[in-house]
Amino acid sequence: xxxxxxxxxxxxxxxxxxxxxxxxxxxxxxxxxxxxxxxxxxxxxxxxxxxxxxxxxxxxxxxxxxxxxxxxxxxxxxxxxxxxxxxxxxxxxxxxxxxxxxxxxxxxxxxxxxxxxxxxxxxxxxxxxxxxxxxxxxxxxxxxxxxxxxxxxxxxxxxxxxxxxxxxxxxxxxxxxxxxxxxxxxxxxxxxxxxxx
Numbered sequence: 566x567x568x569x570x571x572x573x574x575x576x577x578x579x580x581x582x583x584x585x586x587x588x589x590x591x592x593x594x595x596x597x598x599x600x601x602x603x604x605x606x607x608x609x610x611x612x613x614x615x616x617x618x619x620x621x622x623x624x625x626x627x628x629x630x631x632x633x634x635x636x637x638x639x640x641x642x643x644x645x646x647x648x649x650x651x652x653x654x655x656x657x658x659x660x661x662x663x664x665x666x667x668x669x670x671x672x673x674x675x676x677x678x679x680x681x682x683x684x685x686x687x688x689x690x691x692x693x694x695x696x697x698x699x700x701x702x703x704x705x706x707x708x709x710x711x712x713x714x715x716x717x718x719x720x721x722x723x724x725x726x727x728x729x730x731x732x733x734x735x736x737x738x739x740x741x742x743x744x745x746x747x748x749x750x751x752x753x754x755x756x757x758x759x760x761x762x
Contacts, residue, residue, distance in 0.1 A: 570691045571691070572691050572692070572693040573620070573621070573622050573690070573691060573692055573693065574620070574621055574622070574692065574693055574696035574697050574698075574750075575621055575622040575623065575624055575657075575686070575687070575690065575692045575694075575697040575698075576616050576621045576622075576623055576624075576697065576698045576699070576700060576746060577624050577625075577626050577683055577686070577697065577698070577699040577700070577710070577713075577715065578613075578623060578624065578625045578626070578699075578700050579625075579626065579627060579677075579699070579700060579701040579702060579703070579706045580596070580625050580627035580646075580649065580659075581594060581595070581596045581597070581627065582594045582701075582702035582703070582720070582722060583606075583700050583701060583702050583720060583739060583742075584605060584606065584609050584625070584649060584653070584739070585597065585603055585604055585605050585606065585609075585645075585649065586604045586605075586606060588602065591725070592724060592725030592726075593724055593725055593726065594702065594703070594722070594724060596629060596631070596637070596642075596645070597645055598637070598641065599641050599644060599645065600641075600644040600645050600647070600648045603645050603648045603649070605649075605652050605653075606738075606739055608738060608739045608740040609653070609739050610652070610653065611740075612739050612740055612742070612743040613653055613655050613656070614655060615743050615747065616743055616746065616747075617655045619746075619747055619750065621697075621746075622657045622690055622692060623653075623655055623656050623657050624656070624657055624658045624659070624660060624683075624686045624690070624692075625646075625649070625656060625658070625659040625660065626660045626677065626682040626683055626686070626699070626709070627659070627660070627661055627662070628661075628662050628676055628677050628705065629642045629661055629662065629663055630662070630663070630664060630665045630666050630676065631665075632663040632665075633663050633664045633665025633666070634665040635665075639663060642661065642663070646659050646661065657690060658686055658689075658690070660675075660682035660683075660685060660686050661682075662675040662676045662677070662681070662682060664676050677701075677703075677705040677706060677708070677709040678704070678705045678706075678707075678708030678709045678712060679709065679712065680709050680712040680713035682709075683699065683709060683710075683713040683715065684713060687713070694713055694714040694715050695714055697713075697714075697715045697716070698710070698715055698716045698717075698718055698746050698749075699713070699715045699716070699717055699718065700718045700720065700739070700742045700746075701717065701718070701719060701720070702719070702720045702721075702722055702724070703724070703726070704726060704727065704728045704729045704730070706719070707719055707728055707729070707730050707731075707732045708729055708730050710732075710733075711730055716733040716734070716749070717730075717732040717733050717734070718732065718733065718734045718736060718742045718745055718746060719732035719734065719735050719736070720736055720737065720738065720739065720741075720742055721735055721736070721737060734746075734749070
């Protein structure tokens with residue numbers, strides 16, 4: 566049969582509002598302005614460890630359009646991501662879209678709800694998208710999951726915005742999101758293989 570790479574399932578993770586607390590203004594979430602404002606949710610370290618233990622690859626996929634809009638520096642975003650990677654060494658990667666979106670006349674294939682970040686990570690890490698999930702807290706995350714062929718786990722923080730597509734799972738916390746995924750795969754271990762890399 567020849568050599569073939571083992572294809573793994575992944576959990577894609579939105580950053581602000583999923584892993585770390587967002588800054589809420591007018592009922593909508595915004596990213597921390599710098600690493601000093603970065604605060605991880607208390608259930609995230611354990612939750613990510615459980616997902617990794619179950620065999621999932623963990624990849625952050627985050628829109629940071631304020632860079633493209635000129636209201637945030639790339640250095641500040643990189644500093645927050647460095648703090649995130651330090652707090653969660655189990656992460657296999659962080660994909661970032663810096664484009665400002667339609668408001669700036671910037672079109673791209675990576676700004677969620679487009680699936681570019683997910684597809685790039687899947688190609689690089691040999692991920693089976695049919696067996697993968699995306700945890701998010703905005704409509705863009707749900708639509709991105711479906712566009713990429715993943716199941717969408719929506720953390721409902723009660724923001725002042727409506728969903729456009731129906732998520733596969735609706736939960737209130739990251740802990741509940743992890744439970745939903747582990748229940749969906751019917752076990753606590755994705756594969757019998759002890760080698761997860």
